[in-house]
Amino acid sequence: MPLVRSLSVTSLNGLPQWEDEDLPVEDLLLFEVAWEVTNKVGGIYTVIQTKAKITIDEWGENYFLIGPYFEHNVKTQVEVCEPPNPAIKKAVDTLKGQGCQVFFGRWLIEGSPYVMLFDIGSAAWNLDRWKGEFWDACNIGIPFSDREANDALIFGSLTAWFFKELSSQFDDKPNLIAHFHEWQAGAGLILSRFRKLPVATVFTTHATLLGRYLCAASIDFYNKLDQFDIDKEAGEREIYHRYCMERASVHCAHVFTTVSQITAIEAEHMLKRKPDVVTPNGLNIKKFSAMHEFQNLHAMYKARIQEFVRGHFYGHLDFNLARTLFFFIAGRYEYSNKGADLFLEALSRLNFLLRVHRSDVTVVVFFIMPAKTNNFNVETLKGQAVRKQLWDTAQCVKEKFGKKLYDALLKGEIPDLNKILDRDDVTIMKRAIFSTQRQSLPPVTTHNMIDDSNDPILNTIRRIGLFNNRTDRVKVILHPEFLSSTSPLLPMDYEDFVRGCHLGVFPSYYEPWGYTPAECTVMGIPSVTTNLSGFGCFMQEHVADPAAYGIYIVDRRYRSPDESCNQLTQFLYGFCQQSRRQRIIQRNRTERLSDLLDWRYLGRYYMHARHLALSRTFPDKFEMEPNAPPKTEGFRYPRPSSVPPSPSVSQHSSPHHSEDEDEDERYDEDKEAERDRQNIKSPFSLGALPQGKKKQYGEYRN
Secondary structure (H helix, E strand, O other): OOOOOOOOHHHOOOOOOOOOOOOOHHHEEEEEEOOOOOOOOOHHHHHHHHHHHHHHHHHHHHEEEEEEOOHHHHHHHEEEOOOOOHHHHHHHHHHHHOOOOEEEEEEOOOOOOEEEEEOOHHHHHHHHHHHHHHHHHHOOOOOOOOHHHHHHHHHHHHHHHHHHHHHOOOOOOOEEEEEEEHHHHHHHHHHHHHOOOOEEEEEEEOOOHHHHHHHHOOOOOHHHHHHOOHHHHHHHOOOHHHHHHHHHHHHHOOEEEEOOHHHHHHHHHHOOOOOOEEOOOOEOOOOOOOOOHHHHHHHHHHHHHHHHHHHHOOOOOOOOHHHEEEEEEEOOOOOOOOOHHHHHHHHHHHHHHHHHOOOOOEEEEEEEOOOOEEEEOHHHHHHHHHHHHHHHHHHHHHHHHHHHHHHHHHOOOOOOOOOOOOHHHHHHHHHHHHHOOOOOOOOOEOEEEOOHHHOHHHHHHHHHOOOOOOOOOEEEEEEOOOOEOOOOOOEOOHHHHHHHOOEEEOOOOOEOOOHHHHHHHHOOOOEEEEOOEHHHHHHHHHEOOHHHHOEEEEOOOOOOHHHHHHHHHHHHHHHHHOOHHHHHHHHHHHHHHHHHHEHHHHHHHHHHHHHHHHHHHOOOOOOOOOOOOOOOOOOOEOOOOOOOOOHHHOOOOOOOOOHHHHHHOOOOHHHHHHHHHHHHHHHHOOOOOOOOOOOOOOOOOO
16 A cells, blocks of 8 residues: 555645655554654654654554653653553563563644653663673773763663564564664664564664764864764763764664754764764644734734733833844853854944944844752842833723713813823822832843852853843843743743844854744744754755745854854844844745645654665665655745835835834735745746746846
8 A cells, every 4th residue: 555645745835856765664564763752852753743644644553653651741741541552562572571570652733743751760670681782792981970861771772672582573564664763762763673683773863972072072063074083072072972872873873864964974973874864854834824923923022022012121112123123042051152252242243333333223132041049039029020010000091081081071072181190199199100210230130140259151241241231222131030921020932032133143163953042933033043064054055045035044164153153143133123123034934944844744754764664674675766865955936026124125215214214115925936836836837837928038047
């Protein structure tokens, strides 16, 4: 029976077709093994969770996820049930009979895939024996002090044991495919290959261990890739055994993949094997029925951020919120790797430019990077309390004012505005105004930091002097905690917060993929990334003019840090010069790039990796054409059909243009979207124009 896909990739707007021979999924079992199955630690959790739906659509009941058991995760995310497959049930029962706890159920995410979770603690008594077997397999010793590596070995040993019990029940079919993610799952792959189990294996590295450590040490990593003494560097950082586990997994796998071209280059030098396939990370894209709906969401959540800003800057709210832009950076607190150092330096230069040019634009920048804190900053909480008190006072006075005005109009009188407010009302308003006075500057951080004096972000803010002074056009807020709708300070989920901002800034030095700018893109929010991030390289390959689509790519590979900082500053300053209309046009274009990041498009690379693994493991049953590998490059969105929304090309009749002037310009959102879609399709000749529509002169010209 041929494989049935839930959605053809050609249904995505203008993306090129890709044909691969359908696999007989009814004769196959697919297992995906990762430490982050039901266990959120980092980006791999997002990869597996979002990809589950399209994998279920392709594989149905023959797709299973394997991960570690954590009680709190299972109670909230897993519906426990019996394995539907008799062979899997028998293998699970065998492990249970030997004293190992195994939990089977459905993961309550989109697609509801089956999950199998191994309890590491219940099998820990085997650790010494399994260490000996692992040494016999690959001559890698694991120190007793490294708890994470020991847990990874127990997890891998249980995984290999399960595959042995399962595969021993089959003669010819079904054939097994096991896809392992990262070094924590790699021990299972190594042991499976050592025991010569009939399992086709795929290994994906989302970031090399040593690469992350080296970049965190502020080393010129990418220009010295071929100069590192790998063993020496890993040994000095006391991760040599982990590095060996990762490298052995890479070389044992039938197919080795990584998430981006930049990480492929890194892996070739760090792990000494060139990846067979690049498997970019995607997202589940949910389109709105009305094109303007995400613009409405932006306006709604921007208003909520503005409410927070009103409270945070009480007493210093002498800037126009209608002319205020919200920028943000978010992610793990890796000061250099995530580019926070470059971003802060660029903000200092942006502040100077805005002040010198007497700009009426104010930029409020949020740093959403979790760090160790005691609790909320008292001054920050007081600001929100003052804002609420002022709101309640205004509502009370408004109600009394409205009643008196209503009574006067009923009598046919024009009320005397000097008498409509009595002395008590004026007194209440004066007291409210006095309550907004503050002797200190608005706080830079919303929480009390535990190690304030050694915090790299706060120390840089002290050095560049961005203390939220009245004269500063750039204001900084460090929120050292993940956002939550239950927070008493900024009650918003991360997704809602992103929708309310104007620009996400992620000038990372080390970012194998980069889910944060990808999430901005699918929400229609422009972002800044770099050519050292997987996402930035992917967009450079697929989009002819990324900046016109709201993807600003900073060159951190071929420029000095100072030149990169100047380039980032110019991007930020150019964005500040855009009119409201230009930002709306740009958000529409940014959102249209979301098709590129849809798993329905990017899932093809995982399909190819599995097919390649089967053809190498079972060459008598599965064949693959030599020219089959799909490439991540080769398809490019052309420039938009209309003029890019940049200030340099929008000339105004007066030196100081107004927002009203921009609003008068005609802009047909649907028409531009349709022209862009036709423009995207035209270079590939994927289909004729709909009948009844003739191509207008210059329609595809830029």
